[in-house]
Amino acid sequence: MRIVVALGGNALTGPDGSATPEAQTDAVRAAAPALASLAAEHELVITHGNGPQVGNLLVKNEIAAAVVPPVPLDWCGAQTQGTIGTLLLDALDDEFAKRGVEKRIAALVTRTVVDLDDAGFRKPTKPIGRYLPLAEAQPLIDHGQTWVDHGARGWRRVVASPEPLDVLDAPAAAALLGAGFVVVAAGGGGVPTVRSAAGDGSLELGGVQAVIDKDLTAAVLAEALGADLLVVATDVDHAMVGFGTPAERPLHEVTVAELQAYSARGEFGAGGMGPKVEAVCRFTERTGRRSAITSLHRIAEAAAGTAGTRVAP
């Protein structure tokens, strides 16, 4: 099978959410065995989040702005593809060597096309970075950024989180898969990219300041690659309904229609499980192929159909 796995924060940061270099390295090394097991049996594409990492880069930009020219948000995303990509390359190469598995891994810098007419750009809503007192936020607001007042906690930047439309570098990922590589692609949802008119009237590609939901991009990427299965790997074994109530129960086998009905009545919330459910529904609805939501160490079982929330058309 060709499988796309979307790694969440728990595969990339410490148990406490820490994103120090050591915590990131340890987390990726801990994730490697589960990924290597899957790669030994299947064609594997790994995509990953980057929220805490981008948050750190934004704060560095802000603090050092008087000395070093800050880079835009899309550049921060590209930077995390380099660092997280390197960690995954090292960890998987080592894991394959340890097991005597003849596999190689490659990591692609990956861009995702979004639409400048996306509603997200008119009304940014995705919070990012740290809370600051208004006095410190004001120069950034004057610089064109949108910040929101959170009362006693301070002000926090919000950015657009537009719909991912097209993973520009999916053909490169397909070529590498075809040559037998495990492929890391579309990290952080991909570098947000738009086509806009250049001076000479031609369309020009360029980054745009936004964040893209990595699970929604994973669905687009999995479709583009003709994947047989999309697995959203998170920190729980199943999506749950009735969460926190006496009727709480895990979802095992569900159809897209059932998941959508649960989602419509607010079972999953907007923050955590919501976008994951939306991603698997989109992939399975569009392609007629299976998807799953499960914990990182259950991804091989989810692929075998014996664990996790498994989604059928």
Added chain:
Amino acid sequence: MRIVVALGGNALTGPDGSATPEAQTDAVRAAAPALASLAAEHELVITHGNGPQVGNLLVKNEIAAAVVPPVPLDWCGAQTQGTIGTLLLDALDDEFAKRGVEKRIAALVTRTVVDLDDAGFRKPTKPIGRYLPLAEAQPLIDHGQTWVDHGARGWRRVVASPEPLDVLDAPAAAALLGAGFVVVAAGGGGVPTVRSAAGDGSLELGGVQAVIDKDLTAAVLAEALGADLLVVATDVDHAMVGFGTPAERPLHEVTVAELQAYSARGEFGAGGMGPKVEAVCRFTERTGRRSAITSLHRIAEAAAGTAGTRVAP
């Protein structure tokens, strides 16, 4: 032909060396036509420097260290592969579209193996980042970094610049070339990587704080890929002998032995042209294939053998 082009700073920063996002974007866009012309006729691998970009990231790390955990130098290199890779992807994709050339480009996160026993690690000599007063350098020295006193200018960090031994991700570059892609690889000389003993006695890959000369890595990469030609693209049309004297003259056709003799008598200096000459000599000596040093806008002519300093075995 299969050609590896190593891009120097003038393709990546403003005319004044500025590394703002705008200056970098403009420089890469200005470099794109020459690269696209070459790619239309040949298999092309692009590698690039990252000195000013890494310098900026180091300074951000230092300034923000009290708030955000600093990342090591090898991570800064990986970060620049993401940002410069994205710029090259956008600029070349646009250039191909404009010309109606059916080519695609892909950018790989790339690691280069170095040896922890390299003399560079015992006595670091490569200056990097900004000058600081001792009071500000001291905490970093206490943290294990090596800094050198430059008198009135202040103190500056020095790091190892070890020999590149192996480009770990060259097989992925070969697979992409084989599938018809232009490939960006080994940016900044590659992420410096060592194999060291892990807790269980197995060898483990990991980053190491160093910078690798991008032209020397280009020679290793070109050899690994079986390239027919290595072109070191810089800001002058030729390597010169007798530079700054009445006997000054450009080198057109030279053999490795001739170049090595010029180099031995100090014609090229250690800073600018020296490593470029060393890189082309190594590639051509090891492989028996041609190499060239020339300016960015002459790379197609250098490939045709009509411009630049052309090096034969």
